[in-house]
Amino acid sequence: MHSLNFLSRLDGHARGFCLVLLAAFCYGLQPLFAQYAYAGGADPVGLLLARFTLAAAVLLLILRGRGIGLPKGRLARQNLLLGVGYGLAALGYYSACHSTSVSLAIILVYSFPAFVTVVSILCLGERLSIFKLASLVLALGGVLMATGLSLSGVSMGALWALFAAVCYGASIIYGTHRITHENPLASAAMLLLGCALTFAVAALLQGAALPSTASAWWATLGLAVFATLVPVAAFLAGSPQIGPSTAATLSTVEPVVAVTIAVLLMGEAFTYAMFLGGVMVMLAAVFLARQGAAERDVSTVQGGATSDR
Template sequence: MAPDSSKTPRYAVELALLAALATLWGASYTFIKLGIETIPPVTLIAGRTIIAGAVLLVILRLRGITLPRDAASWRNFAIQACLNSVIPFTLIAWAEKSVDAGLAVILNSMTPVFTFLITLVWSRHEPTTFRKMAGVLIGLSGTCVIVGAQAFTHIGQELVSQLAVVLATVCYAGAAIFGRNFKDLDPMAPAAGSLVAGAAMLIPVSLIVDRPWTLSPSASSIMALAGLAVFSTSIAFAIYFRLIRTLGSVGTTAQAYLRAPIGVAIGAYFLGERLSSSAWIGLACILVGVALMTIPRREKAPVPKLA
């Protein structure tokens, strides 16, 4: 049967949005690198959550959706905030003081692998297949190549920073699993609620640790913060939740293996970064591992029975 030509333009739009999502999330690491030049990590992430949360609240208001007000929901929002923004955002921002943006995006692309491992050990709500296990092993090998190369060279700030990015990736994996608690809410509601909760946690820390009124951020850092909050967080979330509805969760995970090379390319173009040979090998392993875990197997067409 010939494909429905009326659906082709719409599908092309969704694919374009998928590429845009991967680009926005890939660019976040370069935004962070530029932001932390004159803005401390905690204050940068506090600003990111405040601005992004405010934008999402406006979007929810325009859609006529209100956030729940019960204590249980906000307790879950707070837990989600710790796993999905407060801890990982801050760890990555701190790590990028000594780690290239391109390397950070490569290590952070391991989220599907750690999600699978946590699922295997803890909730076991997804089937374990040989294909997924192969993807896990190959992806972990890529991470070991990157981090191990630094460990064998010398133990220093860069190694600790790489491990911080890996820890942030584990937090993202935990957030993906904990996010199942919000299945009764509009998908954008927990995103907004968790960002608001995260801002409430980070603002006091920023005021005490960084005293932001004493800072003198550069114009490039302020623009990077705005881009990070508006484009790589608010707009990216809006696109993500649309794709969940149109392409489905499996189709949307394609951004996981698009984001890494796009993020590396953005860092190379705007920051002049160059990857080491071990980083290239690790990138290849991680991309193959994530692809094995996220690209669905093509089902064989049934053999027609003879009359």
């Protein structure tokens, strides 16, 4: 209650800043909740099936209470497809964390802005600049540093993390260039349903181990609420008030939180090479996000000037 009162007293930009920062922090809690769920018998497919099913159910109840309908037709199909992409990214991330260190997994997953930039330049006509090229080299150098200066013979966990980065990047490209949302919360509900459907199919094809203890189910519920619904709502509410560049920059708090939890609470080792590689990848992500936002601002100004003519 006190935190809500505090937010209500802030101006729009400060409130948006705090909400996006809250979203990044909550997303960073995922490894902590997942650890307790795994200890209670869950595997990545079963945990993610439970996570997204619970999150979708709660959000659908919220939408029903507010009288908000779900997207229909083409938009519904697009959001479901986007959910499949995000679901595959989550599968890669959680499988990586389950088979290698959380620290390495989150560093590799956060190389996704470099993938988005490469695809945008090669396939979508985005202009290549020296700044972008330097950022891409920085991101690649960070990945190589974190994985031991070589991609040959990397662990299956590292490959899962890189798979997650590719799926996440592809989903961002598709969502940015193909979808116009009518209501962000309704679209989020369809996206969560797409994620749940992805893991329902995966469970049918290969089986899944759901949480089997009360503590594991509490951890799964915490994952669904505090590391899924809360950050989704906070980000949707806060990002329009501060702009995409600042929102993307603040989102890099997520890997910092996740790595801190892994080292301090989960007892993971964190090497100098991983630290240096992580810093390089995070800097590249921030630089690419701010460069992309600056280019969108220029395009908007130029478009407005053209329409004035």
